[in-house]
Amino acid sequence: MDEFxxxxxxxxxxxxxxxxxxxxxxxxAVVKSGINEQTVLVTDTLVAGVHFPERTAPQDLGYKLLAVNLSDLAAMGATPNWFLLNLVMPDADESWLQGFSTGLFSLAEEYSVALIGGDTARGPLCVSATVGGHVRSGTALRRNGAQVGDQLWISGTLGDAAIGLDLLGGVLGATGEDMDYLVGRLNRPKPRIELGLSLGAVATSGIDISDGLLADLGHILKESGALGAIVDVSCLPLSPQAIGACGESLAREKALTGGDDYEICFTANPAQRSQIEQLRHNCNVKLTCIGSIRTLAGIGLTGADNLDLTGIKPGYRHDWL
Ligand SMILES: [Mg+2]
Incomplete structure (x- = not known):
């Protein structure tokens, strides 16, 4: 049975x-908290050997735990405020805890997010956080608002984290600098909080890419009423480091299916294009139009003439046999 x-x-x-x-x-989730404001709640868990390689540095793990949660808040267009932390550890290794807390608080301080409680237990390494934020009432960015004819946009570049994971596993090779960049994209994703806060005025729907573009775009299409999309694979934003590590063809496949990018995928009416171009400068993030929303259900791919996409899986999902 899969997670959904x-x-x-x-x-x-x-x-x-x-x-x-x-x-x-x-x-x-969004809950009432006042007349003009609503509370947004997100939670995410990282399990050793499932969500991160067991030898991941504790500094990176602490940073990433908060980053993946903040990414969900960004996808809701919310301002982060506080978080709860749950730690399950096999032992209380002081140097591990020092590293983990250093990485965690480096990001918490950047966004002024306060740790307000949590729980610790002994067991196999597993870290979890619940983060609370707020939006002006009725302005949370949802998955269910995409409209036929909307343009489909993506922040940053896609596929870097999946390629970084392959580099760590020895499946791919790269030069030292490219390796550092791509593994950094895996271990230290940048939550697009500023972008999320600006999208409320222009976007009709949004989601963060945690399981792969095809999988997560699928959630927008399903929640928006069984709509479809056409994606121009030749427009997918790739980093030069990704192309350098595995070539353009595999990099495009990773951009479609690789997880852990934590970029924001959003839809907007074509009339908003100039405002979105402006957001690129205001939020200092690359924004690329990669396709559009259509009535025909499913995701159609164009611009993939030179790619062999037979047998690709749309993305990551947890499965229990
Ligand atoms: Mg998400």
Whole structure:
């Protein structure tokens, strides 16, 4: 049973609480907290050997745990405020804890996010955080607002983290500088908080890319009413380091299916194009139009003439046999 079926079957219930504005099924939940403001809640867990290689440096793990949660808040267009931390560890290694907390708080301080509680337990290494933020009432960026004719946009570059993971596993090779860049993209993703805060005015829907573009775009299309999209593979933004490490063809495949990029995928009416161009400068992030939303369900690929995409899997999902 995969994670989505599992949630649908056992955990999705009609909410009985009038406090819940957005429940299960988006990057975060939204609950009432005042007349003009709503609270946005996200949570994410990283398991050793599943979400990160066991030898990942503790500084990187601390940073990444908060970064992946902040990325979900960014995808909701929320301002981060505080977080809860849960640590399951085989032993209390002081140098590991020093490194983990240093990485964690380096990012927490950058966004003025306060640690307000949590839990620790002994067991196999697994770290989890729940982060709270806020939006102006009714302005949370949802997955369900894409419209036919909208343009499809992506921040930054795609595929770097998946290539970084292959470099660590010895599947691919790269020069020292390229290796540092690509592994850095895997271990230290940049949460696009500033972009998320600006998207409320222009975007119709948004999601962060954690499981791969095709998989996560699929969530926008499903939640927006079984719409479809056409993606121009030749437009996918790639870093020169990604192309250098594995060649353009494999880099494009990684951009479609690789996880852990934590870039924002969003849709917007074509009339918003000039405002989006402006966001590139205001938020200092590359933004690329990669396709559009259409009525025909599913994701169609163009510009992939030289690529062999037979047998590609759309993205990562947890499965229980
Ligand atoms: Mg997400």
């Amino acid at each position: 079926r599992l949630i649908e079957r056992f955990f999705r219930r009609d909410s009985k609480s009038s406090e819940v504005v957005v429940g299960i099924g988006d990057d975060g």
